[in-house]
Amino acid sequence: MNKKLSYTDKINLVTLLLAFIYPIPNAFANNWILIDNFESQSSLSSWVKADTKNDTSPKIPNPQITKRSFEPDKDNYYLIKKPAADGIIGNRKALTYKSLPVPVNVGETYTFYTRINVESFPNNHAFGISNMSAEDIEKNDYNAFEPTLRVTDKKESNGKVNTGALMVKVVGDYANIQNHALQKDANPLIPGSWYQIWYVVNNANKSQGGQVYDVYFKGGDEFPIQTKVFSNATFRMARELPLIAFLMNCNTGSKKAPYGNGGLKYDDLYMIKGVNLSDPTI
Numbered sequence: 001m002n003k004k005l006s007y008t009d010k011i012n013l014v015t016l017l018l019a020f021i022y023p024i025p026n027a028f029a030n031n032w033i034l035i036d037n038f039e040s041q042s043s044l045s046s047w048v049k050a051d052t053k054n055d056t057s058p059k060i061p062n063p064q065i066t067k068r069s070f071e072p073d074k075d076n077y078y079l080i081k082k083p084a085a086d087g088i089i090g091n092r093k094a095l096t097y098k099s100l101p102v103p104v105n106v107g108e109t110y111t112f113y114t115r116i117n118v119e120s121f122p123n124n125h126a127f128g129i130s131n132m133s134a135e136d137i138e139k140n141d142y143n144a145f146e147p148t149l150r151v152t153d154k155k156e157s158n159g160k161v162n163t164g165a166l167m168v169k170v171v172g173d174y175a176n177i178q179n180h181a182l183q184k185d186a187n188p189l190i191p192g193s194w195y196q197i198w199y200v201v202n203n204a205n206k207s208q209g210g211q212v213y214d215v216y217f218k219g220g221d222e223f224p225i226q227t228k229v230f231s232n233a234t235f236r237m238a239r240e241l242p243l244i245a246f247l248m249n250c251n252t253g254s255k256k257a258p259y260g261n262g263g264l265k266y267d268d269l270y271m272i273k274g275v276n277l278s279d280p281t282i
Helices: 007-021 134-144
Strands: 033-036 048-051 065-071 076-082 094-104 109-118 124-130 145-152 166-170 173-176 194-202 212-219 223-234 243-250 264-273
Touching: 033 094, 048 134, 076 094, 076 243, 094 124, 094 134, 094 264, 109 124, 109 145, 124 134, 124 264, 134 145, 134 243, 145 194, 145 243, 166 212, 166 223, 243 264
Parallel strands: none
Antiparallel strands: 033 264, 048 094, 065 076, 076 264, 094 243, 109 194, 109 264, 124 145, 124 243, 145 166, 166 173, 194 212, 212 223
């Protein structure tokens, strides 16, 4: 015998059908797109390494150290990047970059996810997203970045001493991420600890409120849960072009004023369209 559906049953059925036709973000699937998690033995073949201001003396070809490494206790592979071996100075632009699996077109918002771990201080590292081709990345180095995150404890030429906290790009400078609950800058990163970063990148035109990114952070005693640590950080150049590459850069400092070759570890690089603060590794 056919049973007539009640009004409530009909509403529930229509709601279910609409959910499949117009799914709520994150309701049914994890659509994160892998950039790299370094688990594959061939991972490094998709990354370009370029030392574009190699002033080492005596000259060392390709001094940067960018290699896949392993954590036996976690059964996990990751990338370790250093501008040169300890004691080697004069490699000013150690670039490593890779095309994104999909572009972030003008007008789109994507969330990027990255895990980092400071091998040691002193160091000077920057990473983020570029809208430049390979040739232009190598010509422009730091100015190839748009959304930029930085880790360093170096002293700047103006006398400012960076603390080793995670930093973002702001107009004309960098700024430490914030502990809003305590109304202060976040603490320095602790070497040996893994941190999770979500950066929500708005690639709309500036006139539409774009060319900015928000940062969420988790890790260490200070941020045991995911926390928003910066709003409206600025794109470095704001070219209003499609974002097409993931870029890492580090340097030893000049030969006259070197500041150390401490490494930065990277793992689990992902991207997803829209605002998504879920954990792609779960």
